[in-house]
Amino acid sequence: MAANQEEVKLLGSVNSPFVCRVQIALKLKGIEYKFVEENLAIKSDELLKYNPVYKKVPVLVHNDKPISESLVILEYIDETWKQNPILPSDPYQRTLARFWSKFIDDKIVAASVKVIHTVNDVKERAKNVEESIEALRILENELKDKFFGGEEIGFVDIAAVFIAFWIPLIQDITGLQFFTAEKFPKLHKWSQEFLNHPIVKENIPPRDTLFAYFKAHYDSLIASK
Amino acid sequence: MAANQEEVKLLGSVNSPFVCRVQIALKLKGIEYKFVEENLAIKSDELLKYNPVYKKVPVLVHNDKPISESLVILEYIDETWKQNPILPSDPYQRTLARFWSKFIDDKIVAASVKVIHTVNDVKERAKNVEESIEALRILENELKDKFFGGEEIGFVDIAAVFIAFWIPLIQDITGLQFFTAEKFPKLHKWSQEFLNHPIVKENIPPRDTLFAYFKAHYDSLIASK
Numbered sequence: 495m496a497a498n499q500e501e502v503k504l505l506g507s508v509n510s511p512f513v514c515r516v517q518i519a520l521k522l523k524g525i526e527y528k529f530v531e532e533n534l535a536i537k538s539d540e541l542l543k544y545n546p547v548y549k550k551v552p553v554l555v556h557n558d559k560p561i562s563e564s565l566v567i568l569e570y571i572d573e574t575w576k577q578n579p580i581l582p583s584d585p586y587q588r589t590l591a592r593f594w595s596k597f598i599d600d601k602i603v604a605a606s607v608k609v610i611h612t613v614n615d616v617k618e619r620a621k622n623v624e625e626s627i628e629a630l631r632i633l634e635n636e637l638k639d640k641f642f643g644g645e646e647i648g649f650v651d652i653a654a655v656f657i658a659f660w661i662p663l664i665q666d667i668t669g670l671q672f673f674t675a676e677k678f679p680k681l682h683k684w685s686q687e688f689l690n691h692p693i694v695k696e697n698i699p700p701r702d703t704l705f706a707y708f709k710a711h712y713d714s715l716i717a718s719k
Numbered sequence: 720m721a722a723n724q725e726e727v728k729l730l731g732s733v734n735s736p737f738v739c740r741v742q743i744a745l746k747l748k749g750i751e752y753k754f755v756e757e758n759l760a761i762k763s764d765e766l767l768k769y770n771p772v773y774k775k776v777p778v779l780v781h782n783d784k785p786i787s788e789s790l791v792i793l794e795y796i797d798e799t800w801k802q803n804p805i806l807p808s809d810p811y812q813r814t815l816a817r818f819w820s821k822f823i824d825d826k827i828v829a830a831s832v833k834v835i836h837t838v839n840d841v842k843e844r845a846k847n848v849e850e851s852i853e854a855l856r857i858l859e860n861e862l863k864d865k866f867f868g869g870e871e872i873g874f875v876d877i878a879a880v881f882i883a884f885w886i887p888l889i890q891d892i893t894g895l896q897f898f899t900a901e902k903f904p905k906l907h908k909w910s911q912e913f914l915n916h917p918i919v920k921e922n923i924p925p926r927d928t929l930f931a932y933f934k935a936h937y938d939s940l941i942a943s944k
Contacts, residue, residue: 547822547857559811566817573810585798586784592791597772632772 502527505553508699511656512564513552517697518652519568523575580649595653601629614719623672634681658685667712727752730778733924736881737789738777742922743877744793748800805874820878826854828881839944848897859906883910892937
């Protein structure tokens with residue numbers, strides 16, 4: 495299939511930080527794509543066909559070839575469209591980018607999301623907040639430049655969209671302030687710069703809609719106590 | 720530093736499937752390295768220096784630059800030493816290799832290891848066995864050739880050393896037979912071919928020693944009931 499006939503489709507959900515990663519990467523590369531909003535309560539036939547293993551978004555479908563798992567998708571995007579690379583060219587720097595992106599998923603996303611779901615368990619919640627803070631502190635010490643990618647945003651910055659946009663949402667919904675400018679001056683400054691980047695700005699979901707969505711979810715968890 | 724002065728060191732533990740992955744990859748590439756056995760009960764200063772985030776093995780140290788997380792290390796090895804590639808050259812095939820290796824860690828390793836640790840919880844253990852079987856079944860359906868890498872072993876085969884060598888150990892220790900030739904004919908045949916591969920054979924730890932180690936661990940879990 496010729497380049498100008500490429501079909502790029504993204505099965506996604508506006509609420510998902512993992513989908514947002516893929517949207518930012520595609521836009522950084524200047525790739526046009528069709529966005530298909532999935533209703534995750536009723537999995538579509540297309541989602542079940544393209545991601546039978548996890549049945550989750552995001553799924554990038556490139557010329558009918560499906561790819562799942564957001565960090566795996568980012569690698570594919572960077573290898574397929576070479577313009578505006580998001581991974582460094584040096585093998586060791588590439589390795590560090592992979593390591594820290596995995597760290598964000600394994601340590602920061604995992605613990606912070608649990609802060610919402612442990613609303614009815616004070617002790618467990620305190621543990622998740624503590625784990626989130628500890629992981630954010632480790633990442634704070636890794637930030638040496640304007641962005642993790644240096645002067646331009648790269649792989650780790652894109653993975654960290656969860657920290658810049660979703661963690662403040664979690665804080666506002668739960669009333670717990672664990673990611674603040676006082677505690678994390680460098681990471682907080684980074685998050686402002688990152689959210690103000692033109693490509694990021696236009697690919698971040700509408701805050702009010704997400705707040706309403708997650709607040710409703712949170713309130714239903716409290717009610718189910 | 721010139722190529723012939725390269726220093727390659729692996730901090731490891733003979734019990735670890737994640738360390739074994741790195742050993743197989745280095746040997747496939749023909750890279751000489753120094754193996755440093757870590758006692759994980761007493762973390763060495765070197766381990767704390769080179770992997771302050773997770774304090775775990777494996778850590779590959781290449782010319783004093785440390786790399787952690789076994790799948791991240793495999794990517795580094797493949798990018799640094801180009802001979803005998805373990806990832807396919809086609810971007811989509813590379814993506815699939817990354818996807819399935821992550822699947823092995825997230826679904827098969829996670830559930831199978833829990834089978835040991837839930838010895839005192841019949842219900843939870845049955846759930847872990849069931850999850851292991853379900854994940855193995857998905858992988859069984861993905862195996863099309865002699866190896867996941869085709870005619871030669873590649874990234875997914877190396878990641879799957881856990882299935883070939885450690886799952887049978889878990890079975891013998893727990894007396895639970897969930898990965899059998901009857902249930903998984905293709906995957907079982909693959910495991911025999913894989914373990915007989917000359918490079919794999921010489922890098923697999925001694926079975927008797929590992930059996931004794933894990934059995935002692937298992938018995939102490941039962942005793943702590």
